[in-house]
Amino acid sequence: MKKTQCSLFILLIPFVVLILGLAACSSSSETRAISELPEKSSEEIEENLDMISAEDFIEAIQLNSLFLLDIRYANDFLESHLERSVNIPFSEVAERYDELPFDQEIAIICYGGSTSIQIAEELRDAGFHPVVVTGGYKAIEEVSSEN
Known part of the structure; x- marks a missing residue:
């Protein structure tokens, strides 16, 4: 049973990394879009x-x-x-x-x-x-x- 839990955990790691990576990309693109707006004097x-x-x-x-x-x-x-x-x-x-x-x-x-x-x-x-x-x-x- 411990082997099964360990294997399951190892399989989940890439999905977690993918989700975190997508979240980071979307927030940085939003930040970039906001910073690209022209500032008013x-x-x-x-x-x-x-x-x-x-x-x-x-x-x-x-x-x-x-x-x-x-x-x-x-x-x-x-x-x-x-x-x-x-x-x-x-x-x-x-x-x-x-x-x-x-x-x-x-x-x-x-x-x-x-x-x-x-x-x-x-x-x-x-x-x-x-x-x-x-x-x-x-x-x-x-x-x-x-x-």
């Missing part, structure tokens, strides 16, 4: 999104024309935020689309501006009207302190 991304400077943003919020979406972490939002802004951390935005208006421009605020661009692309693709605040909350604070 930040200029190309910004070109396809509505951007607003911190100065223009401050004027626009006085007109109540924007929905203010603060995508910073909750603890950062609690520490300091703009009146009327709604906090949905960036990692939760896709799960909480139902809390966002389709009929209003959404000003997206992160700390420095770069995460807002990623979220704005996602929102635009989902049918929303995002506007990226250039420089994020940091730029808004700077402009506010100058006034």
Whole structure:
């Protein structure tokens, strides 16, 4: 019986190696295909999104024309935020689309501006009207302190 088990095991080895080899090939070809996709430059991304400077943003919020979406972490939002802004951390935005208006421009605020661009692309693709605040909350604070 031990000889039979050993022979069976030896027969299975090539099949296991074949399956593992095929799995490795398929994952590396997927990786290769993804890496071959052209990367977008930040200029190309910004070109396809509505951007607003911190100065223009401050004027626009006085007109109540924007929905203010603060995508910073909750603890950062609690520490300091703009009146009327709604906090949905960036990692939760896709799960909480139902809390966002389709009929209003959404000003997206992160700390420095770069995460807002990623979220704005996602929102635009989902049918929303995002506007990226250039420089994020940091730029808004700077402009506010100058006034």
